[in-house]
Amino acid sequence: MKFVVKTVLAVVAAFTTSAGLAQTFSVSVQPTADAFVTSGGSLSSSNFGGAGSLAIAAPGLPQGEFQSALKFDLSTAQSALDAHFGAGQWAIQSVSLQLTSSPHNNPIFNEIAAGQFNVSLMQNNSWVEGTGTGGVPGSDGISFNSLLGIYANNSTDQALGTFSFPGGSSGQNSYTLTLSSGLLNDLDSGSNLSLRLFAADSSVSYLFTSRSGSASARPDILVQAVAIPEPGTAALCGLALGLLCLVQTVRRRKG
Numbered sequence: 001m002k003f004v005v006k007t008v009l010a011v012v013a014a015f016t017t018s019a020g021l022a023q024t025f026s027v028s029v030q031p032t033a034d035a036f037v038t039s040g041g042s043l044s045s046s047n048f049g050g051a052g053s054l055a056i057a058a059p060g061l062p063q064g065e066f067q068s069a070l071k072f073d074l075s076t077a078q079s080a081l082d083a084h085f086g087a088g089q090w091a092i093q094s095v096s097l098q099l100t101s102s103p104h105n106n107p108i109f110n111e112i113a114a115g116q117f118n119v120s121l122m123q124n125n126s127w128v129e130g131t132g133t134g135g136v137p138g139s140d141g142i143s144f145n146s147l148l149g150i151y152a153n154n155s156t157d158q159a160l161g162t163f164s165f166p167g168g169s170s171g172q173n174s175y176t177l178t179l180s181s182g183l184l185n186d187l188d189s190g191s192n193l194s195l196r197l198f199a200a201d202s203s204v205s206y207l208f209t210s211r212s213g214s215a216s217a218r219p220d221i222l223v224q225a226v227a228i229p230e231p232g233t234a235a236l237c238g239l240a241l242g243l244l245c246l247v248q249t250v251r252r253r254k255g
Helices: 002-019 075-085 144-152 181-189 231-254
Strands: 024-029 033-038 053-057 066-073 090-100 115-122 158-165 172-176 192-199 205-209 220-227
Touching: 024 075, 033 053, 033 144, 053 192, 066 144, 075 090, 075 181, 075 220, 090 181, 090 205, 115 181, 115 205, 158 172, 158 181, 181 192
Parallel strands: none
Antiparallel strands: 024 220, 033 066, 053 066, 053 205, 066 192, 090 172, 090 220, 115 158, 115 192
C-alpha cells in the first residue's frame, strides 16, 4: 500500500511539474501618466501633472484635500505574459501597487502623516496628465474639479481596497489590489488602467514619487500570473488525485 501511495504521489508531482501548474511569472508596469490634484486654496482648477511627487491627503487638513490619478498601459503586461505562457494560457494571481514615499519642502503640501487611503479603478481613461508642477501649477490637464467630475459620472468605478500608509518620507510600500472584474478585464485585454487614490480617514497625508521622479522610485504595478494547464493534462492530474483519494479511503477502512 505504501508503494501505491508513493507511486500516486509521484504521478501527481510529475503532472504538476510538467503542466507548469506551479509556474508563476511577474511583470512590472510603470504609469504612462500620473498627476495629483488638490482643493487647497484656489488650486481646484489647477493641474500638477509634471510634479515630481504625488499626494493623498484627507479633506479638512490645513492645505486641503489631495487625490492622485495614475494611468497604466497594460498592453506591455499582456504581451509579456503571452510570450511567457502562450496566448490565453495564463491567469492573474495577484496585482500589487508599489509606491515609494518621498519628502517635500513645498508649502503646498500638508505635513506627512500616517493613515488610511482608498484605491479605485476608474472606468474613464480619457483624462490628460498635464504639465503643471508644485511650483508652477498649470491648466492643461486633470484638476481637482475635473477629476471629481469624471468620478461622479462613472458610477461603475470599482473599489480595489483600503490600505494603510505607515507614515514617513522614505521606503517603498506595496499594496495588493482586489482582483475586481474591471481590473481583470483590463489585464486580459491589455487596455489602459486608471487608478484613483484618495483618503479613507481624516488624518492621512501621503507623498510618494511620481513617474517624473527618480526611475528607481517611480510607481509601478506588479502583475503576477500563473499558467493554465492544457485540458488533457489537467484531466490526467485530476485522475491521479482521484486515485490518491481512493487509496487513502481504502487505507482508512482497513485501518
